[in-house]
Amino acid sequence: MSSTDSARVRATLRRLYRDVDGFEIAEREERRVERVKSSPTYGEIMPAATVQLIDALELQRKDVFVDLGSGVGKVVVAAALRSGVGRAVGVELARDRHQRAVGVVSRGEAEGLWRPGVVELRNEDVLRTALHDATVLYTCSTAFPYAFTERLARRVQGLGRVVRFITLQELDSDVPGFALDSVLRLDMTWARKRKVHVYSVSP
Numbered sequence: 001m002s003s004t005d006s007a008r009v010r011a012t013l014r015r016l017y018r019d020v021d022g023f024e025i026a027e028r029e030e031r032r033v034e035r036v037k038s039s040p041t042y043g044e045i046m047p048a049a050t051v052q053l054i055d056a057l058e059l060q061r062k063d064v065f066v067d068l069g070s071g072v073g074k075v076v077v078a079a080a081l082r083s084g085v086g087r088a089v090g091v092e093l094a095r096d097r098h099q100r101a102v103g104v105v106s107r108g109e110a111e112g113l114w115r116p117g118v119v120e121l122r123n124e125d126v127l128r129t130a131l132h133d134a135t136v137l138y139t140c141s142t143a144f145p146y147a148f149t150e151r152l153a154r155r156v157q158g159l160g161r162v163v164r165f166i167t168l169q170e171l172d173s174d175v176p177g178f179a180l181d182s183v184l185r186l187d188m189t190w191a192r193k194r195k196v197h198v199y200s201v202s203p
Contacts, residue, residue, distance in 0.1 A: 006055075009081045010047045012113065013074060016104050022071040025096040033093050036125055040094065041143035042071060049186035050078045053196065056184055057136055057166070059085035066091065068126040068139040068152065073101030073119070075138060080114035089120045091129045098123040127151060131159060138166040142194070150175060157201055165199045177202050 022042045030040040045053065053075070059065055061084050067075045070090030079088040092098045098121060105119050122129055131137070137156055141149045149169045156165050157177040164181075168188075171178055184196040 006051050006082075009051055009078065012081060013047045013050070013078060016077065016108060017072065017074060020072055020100050020104055022094070022097040022100065025094050029094040029096050032095075036093065036127065037145065038069075038093070038126075038148050039143040039145065042097075043140065043142060044071065044074060044189045045140060046187040046189065047074075047078075049188070050075055051082055052186060053138075053166075053184065054079050054082045056182075056198070057083075057164070059083040059136065061086045063087075063135045064089065064133045065136045065138070066129075066131065066134045068129075068137060069093075069141070069144075070101065070121070071097050071140075073104055073121060075140075076119055076121075077104065077108060080108070080118045085118065087118055087120060089122065089134070091122045091124050091126050093123070093125055095123055127155060131156070134159070134163060136164045136166070140168055140188075142168045142188070142190075144169065153178065157203075159201075160203045162203075163201050165201050167197050167199070168194060170195070170197050171199070 033040040063085050064087045065079050065085050066089045068091050070092045073090045076088040076090040079085050101121050153175050178199045181200050182198045185193040186196050188194045
């Protein structure tokens with residue numbers, strides 16, 4: 001895509017998400033997230049950085065991209081807008097954030113911004129959601145306790161096939177099967193040029 005297309009994607013994200021964010025959720029939803037030993041703290045990758053991430057991943061029609069902890073769905077929506085991905089799946093445990101994502105995706109589909117069925121949203125625990133067909137997995141994991149991220153990484157490794165895993169936390173060397181391909185520097189709502197680690201995962 002051209003730089004003009006990139007600008008159009010950013011403008012579309014801004015329009016779709018005008019007055020929509022995931023920073024505030026009900027206390028019951030915070031407790032629900034805490035019960036699975038995760039964190040309800042919320043942050044987002046910035047729109048231009050989201051486009052940079054999607055471009056770096058070079059998603060194809062054969063790919064199933066899964067955002068684990070997808071919040072209000074900005075990254076999966078960007079994947080649908082910017083790439084030829086086969087499916088973009090957002091998995092979010094907090095119902096408030098999930099429902100906001102559903103509203104945005106419904107509007108985008110009604111406008112014909114991406115192919116029907118490309119974006120799928122699940123209100124599920126990322127440690128329990130089905131990953132059998134995932135090829136690229138992303139998690140904005142800065143606020144996750146490292147033990148939670150490690151459990152997630154070991155689940156990805158247990159898929160028993162080659163996939164890519166992208167995380168804001170650097171994994172310890174004792175997590176088997178993970179090879180660091182690259183480190184991106186992308187802007188987040190809480191910090192500029194944050195390290196984003198791109199791993200190849202083999203059985």
